[in-house]
Amino acid sequence: MNLRRYTLYHNAKRCIGCHACEIHCKVNKSLPVGPILCEISCQPLKRVKNIPKTEFLFRSCYHCDDPLCVAACPTGAMKKREDGIVFVDETRCVGCMLCAGACPWHIPQYNPATGKAIKCDLCKDRIDRGLKPACVSKCTTKALELVELRPWGEPPG
Amino acid sequence: MCTVRCPIRVEVEDNEVKWIEGNPYLLGGSLCARGGAGVALLNDCERPQTPMIRSGPRGSGKWEQVSWEKAIQYVAEKLEKIIARYGARSVVVSTRGGPWQDLFKAFTFALGSPNYTNHDSACGRNVHHASLSVYGLGRKGFDLDIRNTEHLVLFGRNILSSLGVAEVNQVMDMLDRGGRLTYVDVRQTLTGIKAHRFWLVRPGTDYALLLGIINEVLRQGAYDKEFVDRYTEGFEELAAFVEPYTAEWAARECGIRAGEIKKFVEEIATQRPRVIFHRGWMLARYRDSFYASRAIHILNVLMGNIEIPGGQIIAKGAADCGVQPPRSFTSRVKKPEEKRADGVGWKYRHFDPGVGLFHLFYEAMLTEDPYPIKALICYRHDPLTCFPDPEAQKEALERCELLVAIDTHYSEFAWWSDVILPESTYLERETPVALKRGAKPYLFLRQRAVEPRFNTRANWEIVSMLAERLGLTDFFPFRRIEEIWEWQLEPTGYRPEDFQEKGFIPLTDHPILYPRDQLEGKFKTPSGKIEFVSRKLESLDIPSFKAYQSPARPPKGRYRLVFGRAPVHTHGHTINNPLLNELMPENTLWINQREAQKLGIEEGDLVDVIAETVKFTVKAHVTEFIHPEAVYTVHGFGREVPYQSRSYKVGLSDQKLMEGLLQHMDPVGGGLCLCEKFVTIRRSPQNPKRRVEL
Numbered sequence: 121m122n123l124r125r126y127t128l129y130h131n132a133k134r135c136i137g138c139h140a141c142e143i144h145c146k147v148n149k150s151l152p153v154g155p156i157l158c159e160i161s162c163q164p165l166k167r168v169k170n171i172p173k174t175e176f177l178f179r180s181c182y183h184c185d186d187p188l189c190v191a192a193c194p195t196g197a198m199k200k201r202e203d204g205i206v207f208v209d210e211t212r213c214v215g216c217m218l219c220a221g222a223c224p225w226h227i228p229q230y231n232p233a234t235g236k237a238i239k240c241d242l243c244k245d246r247i248d249r250g251l252k253p254a255c256v257s258k259c260t261t262k263a264l265e266l267v268e269l270r271p272w273g274e275p276p277g
Numbered sequence: 278m279c280t281v282r283c284p285i286r287v288e289v290e291d292n293e294v295k296w297i298e299g300n301p302y303l304l305g306g307s308l309c310a311r312g313g314a315g316v317a318l319l320n321d322c323e324r325p326q327t328p329m330i331r332s333g334p335r336g337s338g339k340w341e342q343v344s345w346e347k348a349i350q351y352v353a354e355k356l357e358k359i360i361a362r363y364g365a366r367s368v369v370v371s372t373r374g375g376p377w378q379d380l381f382k383a384f385t386f387a388l389g390s391p392n393y394t395n396h397d398s399a400c401g402r403n404v405h406h407a408s409l410s411v412y413g414l415g416r417k418g419f420d421l422d423i424r425n426t427e428h429l430v431l432f433g434r435n436i437l438s439s440l441g442v443a444e445v446n447q448v449m450d451m452l453d454r455g456g457r458l459t460y461v462d463v464r465q466t467l468t469g470i471k472a473h474r475f476w477l478v479r480p481g482t483d484y485a486l487l488l489g490i491i492n493e494v495l496r497q498g499a500y501d502k503e504f505v506d507r508y509t510e511g512f513e514e515l516a517a518f519v520e521p522y523t524a525e526w527a528a529r530e531c532g533i534r535a536g537e538i539k540k541f542v543e544e545i546a547t548q549r550p551r552v553i554f555h556r557g558w559m560l561a562r563y564r565d566s567f568y569a570s571r572a573i574h575i576l577n578v579l580m581g582n583i584e585i586p587g588g589q590i591i592a593k594g595a596a597d598c599g600v601q602p603p604r605s606f607t608s609r610v611k612k613p614e615e616k617r618a619d620g621v622g623w624k625y626r627h628f629d630p631g632v633g634l635f636h637l638f639y640e641a642m643l644t645e646d647p648y649p650i651k652a653l654i655c656y657r658h659d660p661l662t663c664f665p666d667p668e669a670q671k672e673a674l675e676r677c678e679l680l681v682a683i684d685t686h687y688s689e690f691a692w693w694s695d696v697i698l699p700e701s702t703y704l705e706r707e708t709p710v711a712l713k714r715g716a717k718p719y720l721f722l723r724q725r726a727v728e729p730r731f732n733t734r735a736n737w738e739i740v741s742m743l744a745e746r747l748g749l750t751d752f753f754p755f756r757r758i759e760e761i762w763e764w765q766l767e768p769t770g771y772r773p774e775d776f777q778e779k780g781f782i783p784l785t786d787h788p789i790l791y792p793r794d795q796l797e798g799k800f801k802t803p804s805g806k807i808e809f810v811s812r813k814l815e816s817l818d819i820p821s822f823k824a825y826q827s828p829a830r831p832p833k834g835r836y837r838l839v840f841g842r843a844p845v846h847t848h849g850h851t852i853n854n855p856l857l858n859e860l861m862p863e864n865t866l867w868i869n870q871r872e873a874q875k876l877g878i879e880e881g882d883l884v885d886v887i888a889e890t891v892k893f894t895v896k897a898h899v900t901e902f903i904h905p906e907a908v909y910t911v912h913g914f915g916r917e918v919p920y921q922s923r924s925y926k927v928g929l930s931d932q933k934l935m936e937g938l939l940q941h942m943d944p945v946g947g948g949l950c951l952c953e954k955f956v957t958i959r960r961s962p963q964n965p966k967r968r969v970e971l
Binding site for chain 2: 170
């Protein structure tokens with residue numbers, strides 16, 4: 121099993137709910153109106169010490185250690201890299217969307233421009249070039265970070 | 278894209294924009310949703326693609342697509358005819374404002390008209406005039422060092438939604454550092470949820486709260502006596518004036534407990550001078566907004582926060598860095614001595630004659646007093662979206678023989694005008710050099726990232742074509758942008774290539790602060806001091822302080838209409854952007870829970886929002902976190918340009934509901950009173966009762 125090496129850390133204290141991450145992601149992947157690969161949401165306002173408060177949540181693909189979408193894909197288009205990034209191989213995808221049905225959070229989405237599935241791949245092409253994902257690179261308040269996970273005690277790198 | 282104009286860096290491949298990010302040196306790559314969605318604007322075909330001349334009645338949507346030669350010829354011929362008949366003064370040019378307005382101001386003067394103006398009377402004029410009356414320095418005369426402050430106080434300045442990337446990061450850094458945030462508004466906002474103190478005030482009572490705070494500050498002695506003694510005049514008059522306005526009195530007026538106001542002052546007493554009362558941008562709200570703005574400036578002075586880290590830092594220019602400023606286009610022309618048609622400078626001597634007040638030109642159009650106005654050219658300014666009561670505006674515009682819109686998108690004004698000269702988007706055009714004043718001044722410009730998608734031109738190219746055809750080449754002899762840059766930069770000693778490294782040219786590497794004991798002469802008031810009592814206003818028989826008048830309560834069934842911004846849209850000009858429209862396709866009407874209950878309105882119900890003759894139907898957002906007297910909506914929606922298919926007739930337009938407010942101005946500040954409209958709300962009969970399907 122390829123354990124995931126990266127995760128996105130969302131600092132809710134710094135997040136202002138401006139939805140820039142959603143746009144930066146879409147623009148980087150040239151997505152049409154429809155699929156949104158990462159999402160900012162919040163609960164309705166609630167009084168905390170007499171101040172109406174809420175916190176923002178960020179959600180994109182969890183890049184599961186044992187992804188159901190990969191198992192469900194009939195053409196082998198949904199793959200998991202050695203570093204744990206789960207992604208769609210567009211050359212193999214037929215757009216059947218079984219992956220979305222298999223995913224407990226329905227993360228994979230249909231891209232009407234290509235007729236195939238699409239999901240967050242942590243901008244693996246950017247990571248491979250030593251860069252950070254689009255949502256992290258351009259987050260308005262630097263609330264998003266790309267975090268490298270490693271076993272306890274193992275040195276970084 | 279948006280008028281904050283955050284500096285950006287763009288990556289291009291084969292004339293396609295691949296990546297837009299915030300300038301790495303100034304913003305560390307950060308950019309908001311609107312900045313990121315620039316690619317969608319660039320590739321959007323629902324924007325003017327070639328010059329257009331109206332072929333039916335105004336607003337009919339009948340257009341002839343023409344060449345640039347023909348469009349410029351048409352505009353020039355019309356202008357020449359109007360100038361021959363009514364004089365050059367009958368031409369008004371208005372812009373959005375901002376760093377490049379110099380180009381159009383100079384063009385106006387070159388034509389021979391004194392009537393250059395911008396959108397500011399529906400925006401920051403009250404703040405600007407109040408700032409001038411206190412410091413002798415305008416609205417942009419200070420940089421706020423929010424990052425290093427101890428306590429930021431915001432009066433309706435929704436700083437995290439109506440956002441600029443650099444400013445937002447200052448606020449978040451300040452909060453991370455343990456700084457305190459107090460937020461005052463008539464509803465809860467994305468900014469208020471981060472606050473340590475949130476005051477929901479009765480709409481229109483900001484001035485009362487500010488007076489109560491000043492009173493309490495003086496009562497507790499929580500001000501910088503040394504600074505006040507040394508640099509201000511009129512303190513005794515101020516103290517005498519605020520005496521009756523106690524915290525208890527303010528509490529009754531705005532619905533905040535007196536004890537809370539006192540506790541707040543006790544807190545800032547320990548934090549001053551590093552306490553900032555944000556001066557705000559858009560304070561065209563109520564009839565006393567000028568005096569409320571003045572009170573904000575006065576509180577900053579009482580904190581003694583001038584010229585210190587964590588306070589208000591006087592904006593520095595090129596000279597402070599030992600550099601000559603870049604040349605301006607206005608230096609090439611002589612300002613016509615003619616009186617302005619808006620009366621600013623002669624009839625209204627207390628207003629800044631630099632840009633005057635846009636809405637007053639409508640009065641001149643209708644009355645022909647002091648003289649007729651026959652042409653209006655709007656550059657990136659959409660008065661029909663930005664000013665109240667478009668129908669009243671159109672009545673005045675009827676008197677004009679020529680309306681020209683220069684814009685990147687179909688503004689409502691463009692749709693109503695006679696000629697549309699389409700400007701290239703910010704990714705397809707260059708701009709002249711401008712100077713960013715501040716604690717760390719720098720020079721900046723915009724470079725062309727990609728070639729224009731359509732038959733559009735840059736602002737300087739449009740001015741160049743007009744100048745050539747009108748024989749104004751003395752004013753504007755330039756044919757290439759490089760010529761402009763070189764001419765502008767010559768006195769500075771820099772070259773256009775110097776922008777390559779960072780995208781801007783820093784004039785200093787550290788913030789410049791004047792020594793705090795040598796601020797004499799830095800305030801450009803008549804006395805050279807900070808004036809609690811303004812000598813200029815007093816000389817014109819205008820009081821420096823105004824007795825508080827309680828705002829009217831809305832009659833039964835009616836509510837005060839207030840408006841604001843969302844972080845994914847900028848005013849009216851991004852509503853049709855495909856990506857931003859996907860995130861926020863329509864606005865809603867916020868209404869207080871108890872009031873909604875009385876009216877039988879539930880969350881998501883359709884409600885009718887009714888003024889005298891205008892009605893909109895939108896979904897209701899029912900919440901306890903808005904004052905019961907107010908209803909709120911996001912500005913910019915309810916557009917009526919059929920070519921903008923995504924935003925056509927979607928949502929509610931606050932300015933169209935503001936019937937009768939076009940000349941409703943704060944008489945001392947010059948700002949319009951945009952929050953003084955009461956509208957009727959009812960549950961719409963359009964809510965489906967049942968559904969029949971075959």
